[in-house]
Amino acid sequence: MMNLQTILLYLAACISFSVGNRVYIHPFNLYAYDKSQCVKIEKQNDTTNIEKMITPIAIESKIVPKVENLQGRISLETKQVEIEESGKLRYLTSxxxxxxxxxxxAWRKTHKVDTVLMSNTNLFGSLLSFYLGASKHTSTDLQKLLGFEDPLGNCSPRVDGLKVFxxxxTIDNLLFSKDDNIDASKMACMFVSTGVPLSEMFVHNLVPSADEFYVSAxxxxxxxxxxxxxNEFLKARSFKISRYALTSVDASTNLLFTSYVYFKGKxxxxxxxxxPQDFWIExxxxxxxPMMSLCGMFQFKSDNDQSILRIxxxxxxxxxxxxxxxxxxLENLESSFSMHSFSTWLNNLANRYISVSMPMLEIESSYDIQETLSTMELSSLLGKNADFSKISNVDLIVGKVINKIHFELKDGGIETNQAEDFSPNKNDMKPLEVKYDKPFLLVIFEGTTKALLYIGRVTNPVNVA
Structure with missing residues (x-):
C-alpha cells in the first residue's frame, strides 16, 4: 500500500498537470460560431436569397396577432446559471x-436639463435585433458597436445572436426579482411598409426578446x-397608459422599430x-x-463631491x-460617470444608520437610437446604406428606432406607525438625515453580476403628464 506521503505527492502531481494543461478560452469564443458555421454565414452574407417569407398584416386590421402565436417559434428558455455559464454571463454583462x-x-449631452433614463439591456437588445438581420459591412459594424471583437480577427460575423439573446x-431574469416588490414587462414592435415581406426566421428569432412582440404593416x-x-397601436397594447413621442416619420422609411419597457418597484x-415636499428642479x-421615508442600516458614502446611497x-x-x-x-458627476467610477463607488460604501427621504418616482423617458448614434458619430450604422438583407429581400430604409421606458418607484406600503418595527434598535444613536430634494443620478443594478438595468438623471421625479 502507498503511504500517505506518496498519495499526497501523486495528487499534487495530478493537480499540477491538470492546471498546467488548462487551455484559456477567450470569452468571445463562448458566443462565436465554429469555423464551419462561420464559412456558412459568410456565404449567406453574399446573397439576399431568403427561403421563407411572411407578409405582415396591416396596422388598421382589428385582428393583429402577436408573433408569438405563429408556428415555428424558437424558444430561448432561460436555464439556471451554471458554473460553465458564468463566463458567458460576466462577459456579456460587461x-x-x-x-x-x-x-x-452621448444622450445626456443633447438633453442637458431633462430627466433621462435608459435601460441598458433594452438598448443592447434593440441593437442586437438589427444585428440578427444585418449582412456584410453592417453586420461587422454592429458587432463592433456591441463590443464583440474577435481576438484572432478570423471572421467578422462570428457571433451567434441567438446565444447572445x-x-x-438570463441577465434580465436575474435583475427582475420574482417577489412582489418588482413588476417588469417589455413589448417590442416592428412596423414595415405595406407589402414589404420579412424573413420568417428573422421574425421568429426576435420573439423571445420581449414579453410581447408584434409586426405590422x-x-x-x-x-x-x-x-x-x-401611436394608437402602441397605446392600445401598452402595459401602462402612456403618451408616445412619435411626432414625425420620414416618408422614405419602410421600417420602424419600437421597444417599450415598463418597470414598477417598491x-x-x-x-x-x-x-408633499419641496424638490428643487433648479x-x-x-x-x-410626494416623498417617502425609511430608516435603517444602509451602505453609504459621502465626501466633498457627492453622497452615494445603496438601497x-x-x-x-x-x-x-x-x-x-x-x-x-450633476454635470460634473455625469462627465466622469463610467463603469470604473460605479465600481469605485460601490467598493467605498460602508454601513451607516440613516433616515432617508426621497421622492416617489414616476418617469417616462424615450429616445431615438438613430439620433443617439448620430451624436456618437455613427449615423451611417443604421442609415440608408445599411445592409439588412437577412430581414427582407426588399432594400430597407430604417427610420426611427425608439426605446421607451415607463418607470415607477413607490413606497413599500407600510403605515407610519409601523416604521419603527423595521428599524434597528438605535436608542443611543441618532440616524444621519439624508434627503434627496434636488436632481440626482439613479442606477438600478443586480448585486451578483453588477449588471446595470437602468442608469439615468432625475431632474423631475414626476414627469408623466
Missing part, C-alpha cells in the same frame, strides 16, 4: 454595461396617418410622507412632490442614488 454608459453619455434573457407614404396609427420598509425653482429593492436588485455635494454639479 459589454451591456459598457455600451449603456457610452450611449448614456439567451444570455441577455404601415403605409409610410402618408406620414401623418402613419404617426396616428402607430422600496421595502418605506412609507409615504404625509404632505437652484431657484421648486415643485411639490435594497429585493434580494437581487439594488438602487443606487448619487447626489452632488458642496456646490458640485
Amino acid at each position: 459589454l451591456v454595461n459598457d455600451l449603456g454608459f457610452r450611449t448614456f453619455n 439567451s444570455t441577455l434573457k 404601415v403605409d409610410f407614404r402618408n406620414p401623418l396617418r402613419a404617426i396616428d396609427a402607430i 422600496v421595502k420598509n418605506s412609507f409615504i410622507v404625509p404632505e 437652484p431657484n425653482k421648486k415643485i411639490s412632490v 435594497p429593492l429585493s434580494e437581487n436588485d439594488f438602487l443606487l442614488l448619487i447626489q452632488p455635494n458642496n456646490g458640485n454639479t
Whole structure:
C-alpha cells in the first residue's frame, strides 16, 4: 500500500498537470460560431436569397396577432446559471454595461436639463435585433458597436445572436426579482411598409426578446396617418397608459422599430410622507412632490463631491442614488460617470444608520437610437446604406428606432406607525438625515453580476403628464 506521503505527492502531481494543461478560452469564443458555421454565414452574407417569407398584416386590421402565436417559434428558455455559464454571463454583462454608459453619455449631452433614463439591456437588445438581420459591412459594424471583437480577427460575423439573446434573457431574469416588490414587462414592435415581406426566421428569432412582440404593416407614404396609427397601436397594447413621442416619420422609411419597457418597484420598509415636499428642479425653482421615508442600516458614502446611497429593492436588485455635494454639479458627476467610477463607488460604501427621504418616482423617458448614434458619430450604422438583407429581400430604409421606458418607484406600503418595527434598535444613536430634494443620478443594478438595468438623471421625479 502507498503511504500517505506518496498519495499526497501523486495528487499534487495530478493537480499540477491538470492546471498546467488548462487551455484559456477567450470569452468571445463562448458566443462565436465554429469555423464551419462561420464559412456558412459568410456565404449567406453574399446573397439576399431568403427561403421563407411572411407578409405582415396591416396596422388598421382589428385582428393583429402577436408573433408569438405563429408556428415555428424558437424558444430561448432561460436555464439556471451554471458554473460553465458564468463566463458567458460576466462577459456579456460587461459589454451591456459598457455600451449603456457610452450611449448614456452621448444622450445626456443633447438633453442637458431633462430627466433621462435608459435601460441598458433594452438598448443592447434593440441593437442586437438589427444585428440578427444585418449582412456584410453592417453586420461587422454592429458587432463592433456591441463590443464583440474577435481576438484572432478570423471572421467578422462570428457571433451567434441567438446565444447572445439567451444570455441577455438570463441577465434580465436575474435583475427582475420574482417577489412582489418588482413588476417588469417589455413589448417590442416592428412596423414595415405595406407589402414589404420579412424573413420568417428573422421574425421568429426576435420573439423571445420581449414579453410581447408584434409586426405590422404601415403605409409610410402618408406620414401623418402613419404617426396616428402607430401611436394608437402602441397605446392600445401598452402595459401602462402612456403618451408616445412619435411626432414625425420620414416618408422614405419602410421600417420602424419600437421597444417599450415598463418597470414598477417598491422600496421595502418605506412609507409615504404625509404632505408633499419641496424638490428643487433648479437652484431657484421648486415643485411639490410626494416623498417617502425609511430608516435603517444602509451602505453609504459621502465626501466633498457627492453622497452615494445603496438601497435594497429585493434580494437581487439594488438602487443606487448619487447626489452632488458642496456646490458640485450633476454635470460634473455625469462627465466622469463610467463603469470604473460605479465600481469605485460601490467598493467605498460602508454601513451607516440613516433616515432617508426621497421622492416617489414616476418617469417616462424615450429616445431615438438613430439620433443617439448620430451624436456618437455613427449615423451611417443604421442609415440608408445599411445592409439588412437577412430581414427582407426588399432594400430597407430604417427610420426611427425608439426605446421607451415607463418607470415607477413607490413606497413599500407600510403605515407610519409601523416604521419603527423595521428599524434597528438605535436608542443611543441618532440616524444621519439624508434627503434627496434636488436632481440626482439613479442606477438600478443586480448585486451578483453588477449588471446595470437602468442608469439615468432625475431632474423631475414626476414627469408623466
